[in-house]
Amino acid sequence: MTGYTLYGSEMSYFSGKARAYLRWKGIEFTEIAPSPEIMKSEILPHIGWPVIPVLKTPDGAYIQDTADIIAHFEGPSDADSAMPDSPLQKFVTYLLQLFADEWMTLPAMHYRWNHNENWIYGEFGKNAAPDGTLEEQYEAGKAVGSRFKGFVPMLGITPETAPGIEKAYEQFLADLSAHLDKLPYLLGTRASYADFAMIGPLYAHQYRDKFTGDHMKRTAPKVADYVERVIAGEGRDGELIPLDDVPVTLLPILRVALAEHLPVLTNTNEQYRTWAATAEPHSEVPRGVGMSPFTTGGHSGEIASRTFSLLRLQDALDTYQIMMPSDRKRAEAFLAAVGGEALLTMRIEPRLTRRNYKLAMV
Numbered sequence: 001m002t003g004y005t006l007y008g009s010e011m012s013y014f015s016g017k018a019r020a021y022l023r024w025k026g027i028e029f030t031e032i033a034p035s036p037e038i039m040k041s042e043i044l045p046h047i048g049w050p051v052i053p054v055l056k057t058p059d060g061a062y063i064q065d066t067a068d069i070i071a072h073f074e075g076p077s078d079a080d081s082a083m084p085d086s087p088l089q090k091f092v093t094y095l096l097q098l099f100a101d102e103w104m105t106l107p108a109m110h111y112r113w114n115h116n117e118n119w120i121y122g123e124f125g126k127n128a129a130p131d132g133t134l135e136e137q138y139e140a141g142k143a144v145g146s147r148f149k150g151f152v153p154m155l156g157i158t159p160e161t162a163p164g165i166e167k168a169y170e171q172f173l174a175d176l177s178a179h180l181d182k183l184p185y186l187l188g189t190r191a192s193y194a195d196f197a198m199i200g201p202l203y204a205h206q207y208r209d210k211f212t213g214d215h216m217k218r219t220a221p222k223v224a225d226y227v228e229r230v231i232a233g234e235g236r237d238g239e240l241i242p243l244d245d246v247p248v249t250l251l252p253i254l255r256v257a258l259a260e261h262l263p264v265l266t267n268t269n270e271q272y273r274t275w276a277a278t279a280e281p282h283s284e285v286p287r288g289v290g291m292s293p294f295t296t297g298g299h300s301g302e303i304a305s306r307t308f309s310l311l312r313l314q315d316a317l318d319t320y321q322i323m324m325p326s327d328r329k330r331a332e333a334f335l336a337a338v339g340g341e342a343l344l345t346m347r348i349e350p351r352l353t354r355r356n357y358k359l360a361m362v
Helices: 013-025 036-047 066-073 087-102 105-115 117-128 134-149 162-180 193-208 210-219 221-231 248-276 308-321 325-338
Strands: 004-007 029-032 054-056 062-064 288-296 299-306 352-355 358-361
Touching (some): 004 013, 013 029, 013 193, 013 221, 087 193, 087 308, 105 117, 105 134, 105 162, 105 193, 105 210, 117 134, 162 221, 162 288, 210 221, 248 288, 248 299, 248 308
Parallel strands (some): 004 029
Antiparallel strands (some): 054 062, 352 358
């Protein structure tokens, strides 16, 4: 398959996830950075809002959102699928995607805007003003980047929570390093969907950004090596852990992820349900439905109740619901081991979908 175009950026959280998958899958594609002209001529007319990554197919269709991009190339008879076909590993993959896509935003955005701000303005400027001087690129990048920086407080990143975010991130690096001592990828000796999800925050923000990249290479070299391998599309050979098992070295990562994120998801779900009770059927869903208290690394604050997190959670819950009874028992034992028992009775109602590149009620 040829003729695919990925509108993405080296600085973009989710572009890394799509790029790593396409390379691993062996898809021939050209990546084009989103200059202002590209945004006006390609993204806005077809997607309706300024967002990346976007994949343009050879027949001229546009796909937005990394899960949809990956799904375009996956199928039930795909012998080279990135998604595990065994139920527990698939369930855990969706939990890892939920963590990577929706909770790792905390360290990703904290470190970018509190430790890499001046550096990242220059990087944004290379896209915004590719022919400008360094000074012109910096100013153009600052104009673009200031919009992203404005989201930081809504993401729960404040002087009060910053020490906790850093403490939790350091623990994550230690836990992932311990896992990588045993296995080269999250679910075995072969890369899978879970690895591409994890590369979203780990590549653009935590590896490529100057301060955090230097820090990762110095304090967690096994993680830096892992990032380099996954973003390069390596890990096609090998196997996932047999017998639908889950590596015990992943349990500490998921235990912390659920302890911190599950209360926010529960509150967000309640707020979404309240909002939906008075909304028109099949309405577009707002990106946020309020604020939720949260704690990370022992420090507390408030974070936006993001509805897209519920869509990612819905994928995991759906996987559990269709399991055979014996597989459910294994999933329940797994959730008990990581403190996720509340997921067993959680439902997203009304159900969520994506319609016209936006989140909406089914």
